[in-house]
Amino acid sequence: MSKKDYERVDLTIRSNTKDILAFTKLVPQRKKRIQKASAEPIKEDPVNDLAEKLHPNRQYLVIDGIIDNTKSTKTYKLIPDPDSKTKNLAYFRPGQYLSLKVLVNGDLITRPYSISSSPKEALEGFYKLTIKKEEEGGFFTPYIWDNWNVGTKVTSSGPEGFFYYEPLRDYPQIVGLAGGSGITPFLSMAKSINDGTLNAKLTIIYGCSDENDIIFYDKLMELEQKNPNKLNVVFVLSCDEVSLQGCETGFITAEIIKKYADVETSSFFICGPQLMYEFVEDELQKLDLTPKQIRREAFGEIKNIEKFPGFPNNLANKTFNIKVHIGKIIKDIPGKSTESVLIALERAKIGPPSKCRSGECGFCRSLLLEGDIFISPVSDWRREADKKFNYFHPCSSYPLSDLEIEIPRNLQ
Ligand code: FES
Structure with missing residues (x-):
């Protein structure tokens, strides 16, 4: 080795040793700083201010x-x-x-x-x-x-939910499958593409019963004209007589989706009434998409839970007793098998915190101590650990027997 090489190795060893020594001093130095710090609450807290x-x-x-x-x-x-x-x-x-x-x-x-x-x-x-x-x-x-x-x-509340475009996860081509007032998140996306805050392409396939049912027709047309390379809106009308030029008729089928979207390189976002989800999900199955390509907006409480496969029909409309623990208070309340546990709690004026009402946000998360519940298969977003330890979301769960549960206090 030349003299220069020796000097370089020596320098590396010394700087590494310095790093190790600095690391060992980190904790004692932090402890000293904590001991010296004032016990007064801090007056300015930019991190928490920003979070708030x-x-x-x-x-x-x-x-x-x-x-x-x-x-x-x-x-x-x-x-x-x-x-x-x-x-x-x-x-x-x-x-x-x-x-x-x-x-x-x-x-x-x-x-x-x-x-x-x-x-x-x-x-x-x-x-x-x-x-x-x-x-x-x-x-x-x-x-x-x-x-x-x-x-x-x-x-x-503050803005909530996960139904947004995320470039690290989604394809830059979004296909929005909307029904009725489910157009609202896609209008927000279209406006954001137009004003430059969202960098993606958006094809909206919007199902309505007839022309009078279309919300934001003029605005959607205006945004499409301003952004011809980034925005495309397709109306699908299910009524018998259609006078709107250039629209599709019937329902949002796999054929219509394939006609307007490159299926392999798009992310599909669905938002609309419950019936539309059921139809569109079946159509998307025909397209052989990966699960990651399909995003669903939480659509609020389920209607007609008794129609879901797996719901025991002999228990439809039965009323059970729910023993509820909130801190040290215990209350007995009635709960119908076809209404969510959250509704039973709210009716008794002891509703836990709630936001999405679709099993997604986790704010109503509670503990099932005893009894059987039916969990809506389309809104079961519980973590695996929660499933194991009997935590459940009252907004997407229905009593199938008398229950004993523990709910969080509502400090909202
Ligand atoms: S309100 Fe969001 S999970 Fe129940």
């Missing part, structure tokens, strides 16, 4: 405008409540939702709604939520239609 801005537990909003979209759909423009401390809205990713917290006849009800505006518009100071009035049986959307006016104060 991005993921607030609650946002206090006020309705600034209402647009009638179709005979059964309205869009509400929400701005920060000038009377609240927070003047900014939390940023979000197109496709995420807000969980509304609304007092209906004395009961605090939570419901998730996808944001139909773009993240850039949140920076400008507003969100838009598009809400379709339930046709039958529902009480939440009729309440909103009758009671929400310009100036009404509204409380929501």
